[in-house]
Amino acid sequence: RKEVEQDPGPFNVPEGATVAFNCTYSNSASQSFFWYRQDCRKEPKLLMSVYSSGNEDGRFTAQLNRASQYISLLIRDSKLSDSATYLCVVNPRNQFYFGTGTSLTVIP
Amino acid sequence: EAGVAQSPRYKIIEKRQSVAFWCNPISGHATLYWYQQILGQGPKLLIQFQNNGVVDDSQLPKDRFSAERLKGVDSTLKIQPAKLEDSAVYLCASSLWPRTEGFNYGYTFGSGTRLTVV
Numbered sequence: 276r277k278e279v280e281q282d283p284g285p286f287n288v289p290e291g292a293t294v295a296f297n298c299t300y301s302n303s304a305s306q307s308f309f310w311y312r313q314d315c316r317k318e319p320k321l322l323m324s325v326y327s328s329g330n331e332d333g334r335f336t337a338q339l340n341r342a343s344q345y346i347s348l349l350i351r352d353s354k355l356s357d358s359a360t361y362l363c364v365v366n367p368r369n370q371f372y373f374g375t376g377t378s379l380t381v382i383p
Numbered sequence: 384e385a386g387v388a389q390s391p392r393y394k395i396i397e398k399r400q401s402v403a404f405w406c407n408p409i410s411g412h413a414t415l416y417w418y419q420q421i422l423g424q425g426p427k428l429l430i431q432f433q434n435n436g437v438v439d440d441s442q443l444p445k446d447r448f449s450a451e452r453l454k455g456v457d458s459t460l461k462i463q464p465a466k467l468e469d470s471a472v473y474l475c476a477s478s479l480w481p482r483t484e485g486f487n488y489g490y491t492f493g494s495g496t497r498l499t500v501v
Binding site for chain 2: 279282318319320331362370371372373375376
C-alpha cells in the first residue's frame with residue numbers, strides 16, 4: 276500500500292468556485308503534514324503546513340483527520356493563478372512522502 | 384535568504400554514460416534530500432542526509448546511483464551508467480532538523496536538474 280494517495284484529477288473549475296482535495300495516508304504514526312504547490316516545470320513550493328486543529332491562510336484551509344487518516348485542502352474563490360498541481364506530503368519516521376499530486380485548472 | 388542551489392539546470396546524455404548533479408543547501412540546514420520526479424508523478428525520495436551521514440537510502444538504486452555529502456554541506460548525486468528510465472527531474476531539498484515540537488518544518492526545494500537520457 277502506498278504511503279500517500281491522492282486523486283490525480285484533473286479538476287477543472289470556473290473562477291470563483293470552491294474546490295477541495297483529499298489525501299489519505301497509511302502510517303498512523305505520521306507526525307507532520309504539508310501541502311505543496313507545483314507549477315508546470317517548476318519545483319514544488321510549500322503552500323502550508325497542516326495542523327491537528329486545522330488552519331487557514333487566506334482562501335486556503337487545511338484540515339487533518341487522524342481517525343480517518345486523511346488531510347484536505349480547500350480553496351475558496353478560485354483564481355486563475357491557482358492553476359497548478361497540489362501535492363500532499365506526509366512525514367512518518369523522519370521521512371517525507373509525497374502524493375502523486377492533484378492537477379487543478381481554473382477556467383475563466 | 385539564498386535558496387537551495389542546484390546545477391546544472393538541464394542535462395542530456397546518452398544511455399550508459401555517467402552524469403553528476405550538484406546541490407548547495409540553505410545555510411544552516413542540516414538535512415539534505417535528493418528526490419527523483421518522473422513526469423506525471425510526485426517526487427520520490429532517493430536519499431536523505433543528516434549532516435554528512437546517510438539517514439535513508441532505501442530507494443536509491445545503488446547499483447548505478449551514488450551520493451555523497453562531504454563536510455555536511457554540498458552534495459553530489461551521480462548516475463553511472465544511466466538508463467533511459469532515469470530521465471526525470473532530480474530535486475534537491477534541505478530543511479532544519481530535528482523538528483521542533485509543535486511546529487511543522489517543511490523544506491525548500493532547489494529548481495532541479497532535468498535529465499534526459501537518449
